[in-house]
Amino acid sequence: MKISTLLTLTVIALSSFMATTTVRAQNPHFLSCGASGVNSDGSLNVAFRIAGLGSNQSLTVTASAHADATYACRNNGGQCPNAANKVNVQSNVSAIGTFTSGKNGSIRASLTVDPPDTTLTCPGGQKLILVSVSYTNVTVSAPGAGDCNTSPGTFAANFFPNCP
Numbered sequence: 001m002k003i004s005t006l007l008t009l010t011v012i013a014l015s016s017f018m019a020t021t022t023v024r025a026q027n028p029h030f031l032s033c034g035a036s037g038v039n040s041d042g043s044l045n046v047a048f049r050i051a052g053l054g055s056n057q058s059l060t061v062t063a064s065a066h067a068d069a070t071y072a073c074r075n076n077g078g079q080c081p082n083a084a085n086k087v088n089v090q091s092n093v094s095a096i097g098t099f100t101s102g103k104n105g106s107i108r109a110s111l112t113v114d115p116p117d118t119t120l121t122c123p124g125g126q127k128l129i130l131v132s133v134s135y136t137n138v139t140v141s142a143p144g145a146g147d148c149n150t151s152p153g154t155f156a157a158n159f160f161p162n163c164p
Contacts (some may be wrong), residue, residue, distance in 0.1 A: 021164040027052040028059060031106075033140045033148035035065075039112075039158035042069065042133045046095070047110040047150060048140045054100040061142045063111040065135040072163050073122035074129045080163035085123070086131075092117035093135075111140075134159040 033048040046063035053059065072086040079087070095111040115133045122128050134156035141147045 026054060028145035030145055033150055035138045035155055037131060038155055040102055042115040042130045044113045044135050044155055045110050046113060046140055049108045050145050051106040055103040055105055058098055058129055059102045059142050060098045062094055062096045063113050063140050065138040067093045067116050067135050068102045069115040069133040070131040071118040071120050072129055073126040073133045075126050082097060087118055087120045089116045089118050096144040122155035129160060131160045131163045
């Protein structure tokens with residue numbers, strides 16, 4: 001009788017420990033996030049690290065920002081004619097990806113956010129260019145893990161300062 005009681009208590013104790021461990025392992029949270037760039041194509045890299053997942057768990061992550069981009073037409077002489085063929089586009093942009101945790105229960109990855117599209121078309125002999133772009137309010141979010149704000153500020157680049 002003593003052995004069966006001891007065995008029962010041991011099984012109950014182990015089951016409780018395993019349940020507690022599982023609950024703790026399923027607490028996703030951001031350890032860090034940050035943005036870098038702007039890259040030469042106008043995109044912005046957003047890196048992050050999420051912990052508190054079990055091993056081999058998938059999580060969908062979204063990087064978002066407010067973008068302000070200026071597009072223009074550039075002629076073969078490398079000049080931007082001072083004409084109406086220049087447009088400013090402001091929009092919220094985002095990138096989404098699904099990532100799987102390793103056996104340590106964490107994800108370290110990055111997403112690339114692209115500048116907003118434009119409908120500007122250029123006349124013959126001219127090429128559409130991204131003159132400048134800036135990103136503000138850059139955040140990363142994941143279900144259950146909440147939001148992570150990158151360092152405050154503006155991430156910007158002016159690729160053609162000679163364009164009016």
